[in-house]
Amino acid sequence: MKNRIPVVLLACGSFNPITNMHLRLFEVARDHLHQTGKYQVIEGIISPVNDSYGKKDLVASHHRVAMARLALQTSDWIRVDPWESEQAQWMETVKVLRHHHGELLRSVAQMDGPDPSKIPSASAALPELKLLCGADVLKTFHTPNLWKDSHIQEIVEKFGLVCVNRSGHDPKRYILDSPILQQFQHNIHLAREPVLNEISATYVRKALSQGQSVKYLLPEAVITYIRDQGLYINDSSGKGKGKTG
Amino acid sequence: MLRAIPTACHSFFSCFFQSHLNYCLLVLLCRGSNTSYVLDNNIGIRGLHLDQQLQLLPMDSSKKTEVVLLACGSFNPITNMHLRLFELAKDYLNATGEYKVIKGIISPVGDAYKKKGLIPAHHRIIMAELATKNSHWVEVDTWESLQKEWVETVKVLRHHQEKLATGSRSHPQSSPVLERPGRKRKWADQKQDSSPQKPQEPKPTGVPRVKLLCGADLLESFSVPNLWKMEDITQIVANFGLICVTRAGSDAQKFIYESDVLWRHQSNIHLVTEWITNDISSTKIRRALRRGQSIRYLVPDLVQEYIEEHDLYNSESEDRNAGVTLAPLQRNTSEAKHNHSTR
Numbered sequence: 145m146k147n148r149i150p151v152v153l154l155a156c157g158s159f160n161p162i163t164n165m166h167l168r169l170f171e172v173a174r175d176h177l178h179q180t181g182k183y184q185v186i187e188g189i190i191s192p193v194n195d196s197y198g199k200k201d202l203v204a205s206h207h208r209v210a211m212a213r214l215a216l217q218t219s220d221w222i223r224v225d226p227w228e229s230e231q232a233q234w235m236e237t238v239k240v241l242r243h244h245h246g247e248l249l250r251s252v253a254q255m256d257g258p259d260p261s262k263i264p265s266a267s268a269a270l271p272e273l274k275l276l277c278g279a280d281v282l283k284t285f286h287t288p289n290l291w292k293d294s295h296i297q298e299i300v301e302k303f304g305l306v307c308v309n310r311s312g313h314d315p316k317r318y319i320l321d322s323p324i325l326q327q328f329q330h331n332i333h334l335a336r337e338p339v340l341n342e343i344s345a346t347y348v349r350k351a352l353s354q355g356q357s358v359k360y361l362l363p364e365a366v367i368t369y370i371r372d373q374g375l376y377i378n379d380s381s382g383k384g385k386g387k388t389g
Numbered sequence: 390m391l392r393a394i395p396t397a398c399h400s401f402f403s404c405f406f407q408s409h410l411n412y413c414l415l416v417l418l419c420r421g422s423n424t425s426y427v428l429d430n431n432i433g434i435r436g437l438h439l440d441q442q443l444q445l446l447p448m449d450s451s452k453k454t455e456v457v458l459l460a461c462g463s464f465n466p467i468t469n470m471h472l473r474l475f476e477l478a479k480d481y482l483n484a485t486g487e488y489k490v491i492k493g494i495i496s497p498v499g500d501a502y503k504k505k506g507l508i509p510a511h512h513r514i515i516m517a518e519l520a521t522k523n524s525h526w527v528e529v530d531t532w533e534s535l536q537k538e539w540v541e542t543v544k545v546l547r548h549h550q551e552k553l554a555t556g557s558r559s560h561p562q563s564s565p566v567l568e569r570p571g572r573k574r575k576w577a578d579q580k581q582d583s584s585p586q587k588p589q590e591p592k593p594t595g596v597p598r599v600k601l602l603c604g605a606d607l608l609e610s611f612s613v614p615n616l617w618k619m620e621d622i623t624q625i626v627a628n629f630g631l632i633c634v635t636r637a638g639s640d641a642q643k644f645i646y647e648s649d650v651l652w653r654h655q656s657n658i659h660l661v662t663e664w665i666t667n668d669i670s671s672t673k674i675r676r677a678l679r680r681g682q683s684i685r686y687l688v689p690d691l692v693q694e695y696i697e698e699h700d701l702y703n704s705e706s707e708d709r710n711a712g713v714t715l716a717p718l719q720r721n722t723s724e725a726k727h728n729h730s731t732r
Contacts, residue, residue: 164469164686171683218690311666338677339687340668347665357476360469360689364523 148184150271151177153306154244156228156237158199158345159192159208161370162215163362165343166190170222173276173306176335186271188222189244196234201349203375205229214365237275238295241303245273274304274333279313285322293324300328308335310342352376453489455597456482458632459549461533461542462607463504463671464497464513466696467520468688470604470669471495475527478602478632481661491597493527494549501539502716506675506707510534512699519691539716542601543621546629550599601625605635608644611651615721619650626654634661678702 153173159166170188177183192208193199202208205226212224228240248271282305284290299305307315315334319325325332343361351358353376358367370376458478464471475493482488497513498504510531517529533545608631611622625631635641641660645651651658669687677684679702684693696702714722 167686171685175682338682339670339673340666341687342666344665356480359476359524360472 148269149182150186150269151183152187152189152244152248152271152273153185153276154189154191154241154273155276156191156240157193158197158202159190159212160199160202160345161208161348161362161366161375162190162212163343163345163348164360165341167215167219167222167363168337168339168341169276169278169308172308172335172337173333174221176333177306180333183272185221188219188276190216190222190224191228191240191244192224192226194229194231194234196232198234201376207369207373207375211366211369214369215363217365218363236292236295238298241273241275241299245303248273272304274306275299276306277308279307279309279315279318282307282315282318282325283313285325286318296322297324297328300325300331304331304333306333306335308337310337311340349376353378453487455491456488457549457553457597457599458490458493458602459496459546459599460494460602461496461545462498462603463502463507464495464517465504465507465671466513466674466688466692466701467495467517468669468671468674469686470667472520472524472527472689473663473667474602474604474634475524477634477661477663478659479526481659482632491526493524493602495521495527495529496533496545496549497529497531499534499536499539501537503539503710503713503719504715505710505713506702507710508701508706512695512701516692516695519695520689522691523689539720541618541621541717543624543629546599546601546625550596550629553599554596598630600630600632602632603634605633605639605641608633608635608641608651611648612644615718615725616715617717618721618724623650623654626651626657630657630659632659632661634663636666637662637664675702675707679704679707 153170155166155169157166174185174188177185190212192205192212193202195202195205206229209224209226209229216222216224225244227243228235252271285296309315319329319332348358348361351361352370458475460471460474462471479490479493482490495517497510497517498507500507500510514529514531514534521527521529530549532548533540611617633641645655645658645660674684674687677687678696684696688696
């Protein structure tokens, strides 16, 4: 374990609401990276998207952050970070990565600061920040005008990608079909979720708006919060009634 | 205005969160300073959904058949998928307007089932109890697991149906009248008077009906030679009923079509479509545990902690019953042989 590269996993997305599947992405990615023998995952960060992203049915970010926090209260390595959601505007994922990378280097520098004798060992294992995503995100790299090529390149060249496969996706093909991804494929880690468990947040919102049970699809504390705050009552309105809470 | 509020909240919650009615009312009563916010929100919501609410809530709930869902299986270990089966089946049956699901029972199979990798029943029972700790309608029953020998599923159904019948009558039966199937039928015949097409159904409207809850794999196992007795399958679908949760695009419908007995009783078989892939099989959980992989968020946290604390699943536990014939196969095969030789 000593010579492994420390890794921080960052997941960006709506988390509207957070489900057990989002939480599984982290578990599967960590298992995969540990299996390589090269990495030691030290932290996971969930970064809910800014309200100005303007996605349909997106409830207010303070709710999404609160739900993620509740979901993570029993995790000892994943945390929610509201920074992205607190910015004045929506921002590209690469900028969120840059921010957290900066924070990471700063915290390492602070830890090393008082004790210069430790620098040699610490510099050998500077933590890496990697973007964690489902295979569906890899596919969106091919959607015209959604991502800037320069951003894709920065993500895979400077940071790295951990991609968890989902049924109906062929991540290897997505990589081969893109010259940039292909060039940096050594920086793209494909993890396989052995248990297919596709709890889409869209499905959860639909079930909630129809008064159906979502028990065991998301953490109990999140369900209680949704109920108390009256979120996702009217999914089809397009306005997100939950925002009034 | 204030007086109208309890009704508004009641109808809202009974419409959208039927299963959590008590909890929600409790919140309203206890929240104190937050109460006004909750009430405002609910009134707004109620206004929006009045029409939908009237459709969803059938007028006369007294005409609905009360249903108890029984799930039999190894639960080795219980996973979130097992728990979802109950939630999906309940939502489905309640939405038909014909049924009202009042209880769910998890009945882990006894050790005598002899399935490979089956760990002792007391562990499986405890895990199921931990998993249902947060459920106010699903419970664990140990009767099946406490029997010395493996018990056919139809007998477990019968046991629970009879338990409900005795429980609902003011004078419980003192003698074990219903031990033998033959006697049972006679008893049921006495009771029936108005439904000649289904003579074996226990008639009294007051007694809830036990129905078998299962995934598509159980339905498909009906065709495995010697795993089930034909008469048992017939009795399950004719006398009790089957709620089968299937994946979108599954072959369950075709399977029913191809089986004469299932086809005949298809009105008693409810196929519930699960729209999201949920493939958390116990086999995969055990495999992940053997490989040191995380099973977090696939089983309830308490179950995961219990498994780790007792190191329940490893290569050693997976070898339990290795090479031993599954109890139903052993029993049914020997019975088949016996019938053949005495013919």
